């Protein structure tokens with residue numbers, strides 16, 4: 001069952017109007033949430049980012065967090081979902097009175113969609129990446145801090161990866177530093193120090209923030225800095241982070257194998273700490 005604006009409908013009937021802003025201009029914001037053992041992981045952080053994205057895009061009549069939470073809980077209950085579930089939460093600018101770009105054509109408030117699916121994080125043990133020719137947005141064009149549905153640049157990066165037989169497209173910022181991959185944040189570990197790019201041209205991921213917190217709480221040095229491709233190619237370990245896939249090792253970038261020279265197992269330790277966190281924390285809904 002899928003929730004659309006207060007109604008729970010069967011998957012095959014889950015549709016929005018052709019006048020909806022998401023159809024007209026990709027004019028929507030979204031979050032991907034994960035459910036572990038009857039609890040929604042990092043729910044408050046996801047709602048905060050959703051509300052900030054909607055505010056940045058000047059959406060009107062945005063549903064409150066209470067309404068959104070109720071919609072998520074209802075959807076999970078209607079589907080008997082407790083574990084191994086991914087929720088795609090979408091908030092669009094809403095239906096327009098006629099086709100067009102102008103937000104003044106939106107006169108009936110936002111459209112809220114809760115799409116929950118059985119989707120355990122079964123990612124390959126490791127992923128390969130190729131550098132994309134598409135640059136990740138920087139605030140001069142469209143700030144990557146808005147988690148919006150205009151995903152074309154990331155989709156083009158993914159197409160490049162598919163065509164090259166790799167799992168993900170690694171995207172650079174406008175100065176040539178690594179920003180993130182097409183749907184995940186990236187980290188590299190060099191001589192026991194964990195590095196990640198500044199959140200200037202990447203989504204400030206919630207899993208990314210959690211990994212930085214886990215480092216801080218466990219005496220693992222973690223530094224945000226401008227990082228070039230070479231620093232990734234020659235790192236001891238590289239990994240990517242996201243709600244959908246959690247923490248995944250990157251085995252190869254642009255045909256260069258990531259060779260672990262230090263063998264200090266920092267990524268293994270972070271995966272363990274992350275797993276512990278998903279077991280204990282989250283918002284219960286049962």
Ligand SMILES: Cc1ncc(COP(=O)(O)O)c(C=O)c1O
Nearest residue numbers: 183184185203205206207242243
């Ligand atoms: C472009 C991009 N980067 C990174 C992420 C990972 O973010 P999070 O850890 O908040 O799921 C996502 C997730 O939606 C994304 O779309």
